[in-house]
Amino acid sequence: MNFRFLILLLSFAIIPASCVSVQVKDNTISHSASEIKKPKNIILLIGDGMGLSQVSTAIYYKDGKPNFERFGTIGLSKTSSASDLVTDSAAGATVFSTGVKTYNGAIGVDNDTIPVPTIVEQLSKEGFGTGIVSTSSIQHATPASFYAHVKSRRMYEEITEFAPNSGVNFFAGGGLKFFNQRKDGKDLLAEMKAKNYEVITDQLPKTPSEKNELILLAEDGMPKMSEGRGDFLPNATKLALEKLSKNEKGFFLMVEGSQIDWGGHDNDADYLIQELLDFDKTLGIALDFAKQNGETLVIVTADHETGGYTLASDGKDYNKIKPSFSTTGHSATMVPVFAEGPGASNFSGIYESNEIFHKMMELLKR
Template identity: 85%
Template structure:
């Protein structure tokens, strides 16, 4: 009898411990703090597949030729509701501002709320706390998603205004396109000089093999980076590896945002080959980050999307159920929920179905000291 009581007490104790490890404090449906029992990450890497819905992710299963997709390495998967404050179907600007600043805002907004008031971004907040930060994209770094992490403007189309935030952004590592918005501006200014004056090393010809000791900005295209089909090669995985090598030298920790920007562009073009090539490049990049995180042991990896683009589906080719024919229902975005993958310390918080801005609040709660 005593043995049975002891065993029951042990099981109850284990249940309490297990439950407390995933508990969170919630205020107005927003995560505000994490239980002290939750193992918190030192670093967070947020990978955004722009326009990447579940069918896009599923394409990796059917079109990846060398082994399983890296998406299958995740053990925690949730779903995000993507509507903006102004529209049922979000755009990329509002869709990224939810991740960078934690607010639902209007379509077109970059780092501002629905009243066009600037909201501090996670990059700005963590930079002030001593973390290293980085932004990598296959678009220009002034495009909607990357811009939302360091700029505050009322319209995503104000590319030169967005660029003006870069010298004082505190971001330690930029990589992508967008050179012309620095050195071919309507105001005649050359903001590359401003970047250098702020201590940045500037690279415009190729990706360095090793990280600089200084902050660095790598701009390898006048606007967006070339497509994979145009010879971009391994820019995204290699730039991400370089960023990880650089940022991980900070003992405090780091935050890195990586965007597979052109998955979205393939969806808008209703070009399945374009979309799938970009998706597989993004999957390869995810693999590099997961490999780093597995070795590091202190890094939370989150993979999600701002929205789905193209109403993309993996349909049968007529009545042939052994052949897939990718199809589209729109050249715009759709309102479907998008997946959220998480792996590493704190990953369990990303289970379930929640509003997209919850991702910001979960990240902030996990990094709170």
């Protein structure tokens, strides 16, 4: 047995082969760890109603390279809910927040309307920082699914009552009227302040507060991009990251581009395109942070596709795109999943939408 072969055998005996790659060159042996590194932080960005055609919009309508093209891992998610082949946003977001497939309209509850612990609740108890940013009201289906438990997505006042004890460190979006113009007469803004939240209702701060933050800049949903919303979504995401990254344990941040969906429901291509480009800009904020931080996994996906949106040709002119729609509702098409950062490879392939929750929780397991 020659000396070089003996060293190679000893290397495999001492160190598990599943964790090490071995190279022999010029009678020397080098080892490089191939074990998947786990992230400290996760940023989940949800483009509500965003199918592959919506993503493709960034390629054809953005001035410059889309941030979508910066992702190295891409998968596909099957979006059907437990009750319907075509999911709604409530069931579609509850799978991300709880890992449970449930009925359309459910917020953080299973098929029997029993509350299921959300990723935000579980991580908050473990000491992680948590944040929710949305261009809808924070009581809307997607953000609500991460901190509330009600049987119907339309129960906005009941959803709001979960906010004071939610454990969420940073809220930003709309929905002010559900705190201070309630049918039951309660002043939930006062309750939020009593729970050590700084309540901000005029403009997005330049720097994060030392307290938890509730930033509500609209009575209900935020304005459209065409109505002057400006850089709220990228700037709120940047502010949230600045705040949550101070947590030594790590953090989980959910960011929703809500109104991509609304443009699809309205069959309004201009509305959809502007909202999608705003979302793409926000991806850039997340990816830049993750690149500099080195311990952050960025995941981008959708709860479902809306509008049956297609980038069709304008008649026989194949050099001109004419966006079109086949429905004012949702569709059952699979949606893309993009991932970049530690653990990103786990998100390749085709899988049920609730697997995204389980993949995230496994990666954050300490």
